[in-house]
Amino acid sequence: MSVKPPQLNRRQRQLVQCAPFNEQRIDDRSMRAAVFRVKKTEAFHHQLAFDQAVANLVQAIPIPHQVTEWLSKGTFVAPKRRTWRQIMFNPVVVAIAIAVGVIAGIFVFKLMERLNEFPGEPTAKRLLSVASSTKTVILDPIKTDAGALSDLFFMKHRLAHYDVPPEFADFKTLGCRVFDDEEAQRIAQIWVVEKKMQFFLFPADRDPKSGAVQHFDGWRYVDQDRWTGVVQEKNGVCFMAAVRGSEKDLAAYVKDAK
């Protein structure tokens, strides 16, 4: 025990002076650090031995029988209450909060997605892929108003109610075609001058049990591979205007779209 006493500042000397002799009671970081520095010195060794001897004597002080009968040792001190701050910054709580946040985020995202879903959305998305890969050469060139093609579709292809809505009826067309998609549905595709937009007309989804058309109100947005479409259902036929871009590019034409 001939370790040279380390240089301690006044605060550290004070902490060592009143450091609990039971190491388990030292919960203060600066006190622990100060004690660590003097741990091997003779003076601190004497202090510890002194305190331990006194504590042993204190433990030997007889406690009246009536007192020991009342309460067992340890019930006098209530367990330490955690503050809100301690609870909030507990790693377990933080981890749970992050997990709950992520789950809630996914749930909200899925919910929003479900709220925006509409019958025929998968077909609309598929047709957006078609739009992105379509070249003008595969369409029959035709220059007229988009609204005028309804008669053509009915007369030539027997497609009833394949009508272009009034919002897009005046747009000048470049070409059109009618084809069967992979689900054997008859699809009408129109290419217009305005923003190189493409229109699609396709049968609305039907209830698999009853066969009834699944209607939905107003305009609905759908997007796929940087293409955005806005879809409306009328008389069992869906109309979609598709454009390469975002909802903003279509918002001017359909103001109440969801």
Next chain:
Amino acid sequence: MLGDAAKAQEVFEAIMHDAALRAAQGELPKDRLWMFNDARWRCLEVSEAGLQAEEVEMEEHELAATAPAQIAQLEPQQLAVWISGAPDPQRTALALFYLDEFSHEELLMLTELKTPELAKCIGNARQEFQAWLNATVPPQEPAEYQ
């Protein structure tokens, strides 16, 4: 704190009675150490009513390696009397410090002292107790080899 088992028991029973009443009324204090705090003030109150220890300048000696052996020769009652004779807050600090139940922070809360004050109370008490030990149970001289 009191150096008198009978008085200590009275204080204890009074605290328990008070605690039972408070618990029945659902008014237990939020302070988790309230029982020790209450005990401290009740002990000080009781000790003020009795004989007061005379204030004397205590001698101080450096802690000796022989201290544990000297302390081992004492009766617990002698230590209790010595601590109860210390002025407060030193008395409270010593009683609670050697109970080995509290952390440093809890000790500061219970004694209402700051670290430098607590350090002074305990540091001085050690040296005063060492001086008292040296007077009461002088360290035994090491046996000389012939």
